[in-house]
Amino acid sequence: MDGIVSPASVSASPAADDTVIRCLGLTRRFGALAAVDHLDLSVARGEIFALVGPDGAGKTTLIRMLCGALTPTEGTAVVVGADVARDPEAVKARIGYMPQRFSLYGDLSVMENLQLYGDIYGVGRTAFREQAARLLTDFRLDAFTGRPAQQLSGGMKQKLALACTLIHAPDALFLDEPTTGVDPVSRRQFWRYLYSLNRDGITIFVSTPYMDEAERASRVGLMNRGRLIASNDPGALKASMQGEILEIIAEPKAAAKQALRGHALVRSLEVFGDRLHVLVDSADRAEPELRRALLSGGVQVQSMRRAVPSLEDVFVSRLARVV
Ligand SMILES: Nc1ncnc2c1ncn2[C@@H]1O[C@H](COP(=O)(O)OP(=O)(O)O)[C@@H](O)[C@H]1O
Ligand SMILES: [Mg+2]
Structure with missing residues (x-):
């Protein structure tokens, strides 16, 4: 194949195909570490x-x-019609x-x-x-x-x-x-x-x-x-997020964080300004339990409600699952 594709047809190929980036199994190792590990990705024009x-x-x-x-260690990436390893220039x-x-x-x-x-x-x-x-x-x-x-x-x-x-x-x-x-x-x-x-x-x-x-x-x-x-x-x-977010405003915040961090129903906890975002499996089930935990930790709850997840919530929840 390599010998057949002339430079002209390589550079013309993005017009025929609207994929600007295509990676297949793209991998880069530094010693034992796979910094990029069999990554597949397509990005369109x-x-x-x-x-x-x-x-x-x-x-x-x-x-x-x-x-x-x-240079990749393994796999391929074609960007704007050229293979990054064979034709980086x-x-x-x-x-x-x-x-x-x-x-x-x-x-x-x-x-x-x-x-x-x-x-x-x-x-x-x-x-x-x-x-x-x-x-x-x-x-x-x-x-x-x-x-x-x-x-x-x-x-x-x-x-x-x-x-x-x-x-x-x-x-x-x-x-x-x-x-x-x-x-x-x-x-x-x-x-x-x-x-x-x-x-x-x-x-x-x-x-x-x-x-x-x-x-x-x-x-x-x-x-x-x-x-x-x-x-x-x-x-x-955001629509694909697993679990639900409870948004909590409570004082003192340090005590609130402490009470929530170790709680069995809390999968992760993020701070957004004066609000705490708590990831739980079910907001309905967690709410009364978390209120109880906060009260017994000496925390005053100003509000606790289900929140529409932000992109940050989505990522925290995804990372919580893979770590
Ligand atoms: N030239 C290098 N030699 C050895 N390890 C590297 C080198 N470049 C990056 N790494 C390692 O690869 C991993 C990914 O790094 P990097 O791509 O810079 O991540 P990010 O940009 O997401 O912070 C890190 O563990 C980093 O230490
Ligand atoms: Mg970086």
Whole structure:
């Protein structure tokens, strides 16, 4: 097969098939550890796929393999029509990759940073001029082209990093925790840009520790210990949750947590501001028992009600089952 597929037909294949990412049994080991463990996944053109999961789940390792930056140990991944192991350069040419620690050159100006990435990707002069002008306008960086990157605000650095990854007009964008440590206002703005890129036809694969961001994706994948343990649109994931959530407001909170943590009916406990979210098999059955336990722990219950699960609840419940 390999010998028959010419480079031209490889690059043409995504048009015939709307799958932008397809992994089969994708695995990466580091010594004895399977950081990514026989992972199957398909992402279609036009999706915004959010990857969430605890630290060490394998998100970065997966993204690096999909971007042709790390060779799989086993299994295959075809991204934008090219095999990541056999033809990583073809993958790199047609995707944008913003690693977890994206490096801008601090002493270079905004325009010089863009130029540098344009050169790395071999963007021609005319194409560079057009794309740079468009990105600078879209990201409202056009007034700062001469400013050294190190003198930009955090939000602006983020936008410049995104612009650099887009300079070669890629079909798909891979972002590894692009908004970690960015303030909430800039995070929202960053997502507005992602949406607008997506409307322009760019497929987006993004890892994030923030559930509110995952809620905005067309599909969410939960990764744990190298495996994808759930993958669906946010609404369907919530509908599929096993167990029920009791939302409790009680004082003092520390005593409430203590009384609930060890309770036989409590499968997990999460704190959301002043509310406690308790995962139980049956809210009706648990409520009177938990009230009793809280009272005897000296806790005053202000309210206890069944809550619509959040995406965070779904993940906590899924992780509670596999750990
Ligand atoms: N280059 C490496 N060498 C050895 N172990 C690694 C390497 N990269 C990642 N790992 C391990 O693989 C696991 C997954 O890491 P990573 O993909 O960075 O997870 P995440 O991005 O979800 O936090 C972790 O246990 C990590 O320590
Ligand atoms: Mg990571």
